[in-house]
Amino acid sequence: MTPAARLQTAIEILDAIAASAREGGAPADAIFAEAMRARRYAGSKDRRAIRGHVYDAIRAVRSAPASGRAAMLVLADADSALAALFDGSAYGPQPIAPGEPRAETGLAAAALIDLFDPLIGEGDGEAMLARAPLDLRANRIKANRDDLAALFPEGEAIPGAADGWRLPPETAAAQHPAYAEGRFEVQDAASQYASAALDAARGDAIVDLCAGGGGKTLAIASLTANEADILACDTNRARLQQLPPRAERAGATRIETRLLNPGQENAMLADWRGRATRVFVDAPCSGSGTWRRSPELRWRLTPARLERHLADQAKLIDLGADLVAPGGKLLYAVCSIIAREGRAQVDEFLNRHPGWTADSGYLPDGIGRAAGHGFLLTPAHDGCDGFFLARLTAPC
Structure with missing residues (x-):
C-alpha cells in the first residue's frame, strides 16, 4: 500500500469506530481487526502504519467525530508530511479544502470532565492518554x-x-x-495493587464477584500460594470461560467458576451468604481509568450508560456485602476516575449499611491518594491505570 492509501484506510476505519462508539457497538480493536481481515493484501508494515494513524487520531480527538477525515485533519495540521498525503492520488484521501471542519481536540468533552474526581488536575490529561507500558x-x-x-x-x-x-x-x-x-x-499495576489490597491469606474463603476473564482471580490465587478457596463469578459466559484454562496454566487448582444469571445472583449465591472471609467486587464501570489502553472509551460514555453502571455498582456492592462473614472484608474497585463511581458509591454504601467501616493503610507507601473513604490511583501520580478502590470491613 502507498502511504496515502494507508491514510485513507485509517480514515475509513475511524468512520466505523466513531459510528460504533455512538451506537454502543464493537470496540475499536475489534473493528480494526475486522478491517484488516477484509484487507488481506495489507502487509505487516501497512497494518502498523494504519494502526498508528487510527490510534493517534483517537487520542487527539475528545469525542466521536463527525467523520474519520475530520479526526485525521487534526493530525495533519500538526504534521506537514501527513498533510502532504492528502493528495488525491489513487486510493488516497482527497486534497484538504480551505475551511474543512476539524474534530474537537482535548482530553474529553467538558461535561465528562466535570464528573472527574476532584483529585484529577490539569496535569493528568497527558498521562491519561499516553501509551501505556x-x-x-x-x-x-x-x-x-x-x-x-x-x-x-x-x-x-x-x-x-x-x-x-x-x-x-x-x-x-x-x-x-x-x-x-x-x-x-x-496485568496492569493498578490491578496488582487492588488484588494485594484485598489482604487475602491462605485458608481464606474468597469470592471474586465480577471475575470476567479471571485476571484478578489468578492474582489472588498467586498471593495466597494456591491455598485459599476462590469462587469466581460472572454473568458473561464468554469471559468466564477464559478462566479455567488460564487457571490450569497457572497451577491455580482451588478456583471454582460459577456463571450467574442476571437478576438471579442472590439465589445462586445463597450457599455463600455470610461465609466469605474476603469478597472482591471489581464492578463494571465507565472504564475512564483505562483511556491509555482504550482511548475510544471517551467517545462511548453517555449519561444513560453512566447511570446504568452506577445502578449495577450499587447492586453488586450490596450483593457482595451479603456474602461477607462477620468481621470479613470487601474490596470495591472500579477502573474509573469518575467520582460518582468511586467515592460517592462507597459513601452511599456506608449510609445503607450501618456498622460497616472503611479501612486505611492497605496500599504501598506513595501509591494512591485518599479519596473519601477510598483511594484513587492515576497514571500521572501512580504510573498505572486510573483506579478507585476501597476496602470495607463487616461488623462482627
Whole structure:
C-alpha cells in the first residue's frame, strides 16, 4: 500500500469506530481487526502504519467525530508530511479544502470532565492518554519477580508491586514460552495493587464477584500460594470461560467458576451468604481509568450508560456485602476516575449499611491518594491505570 492509501484506510476505519462508539457497538480493536481481515493484501508494515494513524487520531480527538477525515485533519495540521498525503492520488484521501471542519481536540468533552474526581488536575490529561507500558505479574505458584528480571532484562520493577515487572509498550511478552508455562500474567499495576489490597491469606474463603476473564482471580490465587478457596463469578459466559484454562496454566487448582444469571445472583449465591472471609467486587464501570489502553472509551460514555453502571455498582456492592462473614472484608474497585463511581458509591454504601467501616493503610507507601473513604490511583501520580478502590470491613 502507498502511504496515502494507508491514510485513507485509517480514515475509513475511524468512520466505523466513531459510528460504533455512538451506537454502543464493537470496540475499536475489534473493528480494526475486522478491517484488516477484509484487507488481506495489507502487509505487516501497512497494518502498523494504519494502526498508528487510527490510534493517534483517537487520542487527539475528545469525542466521536463527525467523520474519520475530520479526526485525521487534526493530525495533519500538526504534521506537514501527513498533510502532504492528502493528495488525491489513487486510493488516497482527497486534497484538504480551505475551511474543512476539524474534530474537537482535548482530553474529553467538558461535561465528562466535570464528573472527574476532584483529585484529577490539569496535569493528568497527558498521562491519561499516553501509551501505556506493558506490566507483568509473576505467578508465585511458579515464579517470582527475579525470574521476570532474568527473562526480560530490559524491564524494571514496578514500585510497590512485589510481583510486578514493567516493560516498554507493546512488548510481545505473551509470546515468550514462560507465559505458556504459566509463570507470569500480563496485568496492569493498578490491578496488582487492588488484588494485594484485598489482604487475602491462605485458608481464606474468597469470592471474586465480577471475575470476567479471571485476571484478578489468578492474582489472588498467586498471593495466597494456591491455598485459599476462590469462587469466581460472572454473568458473561464468554469471559468466564477464559478462566479455567488460564487457571490450569497457572497451577491455580482451588478456583471454582460459577456463571450467574442476571437478576438471579442472590439465589445462586445463597450457599455463600455470610461465609466469605474476603469478597472482591471489581464492578463494571465507565472504564475512564483505562483511556491509555482504550482511548475510544471517551467517545462511548453517555449519561444513560453512566447511570446504568452506577445502578449495577450499587447492586453488586450490596450483593457482595451479603456474602461477607462477620468481621470479613470487601474490596470495591472500579477502573474509573469518575467520582460518582468511586467515592460517592462507597459513601452511599456506608449510609445503607450501618456498622460497616472503611479501612486505611492497605496500599504501598506513595501509591494512591485518599479519596473519601477510598483511594484513587492515576497514571500521572501512580504510573498505572486510573483506579478507585476501597476496602470495607463487616461488623462482627
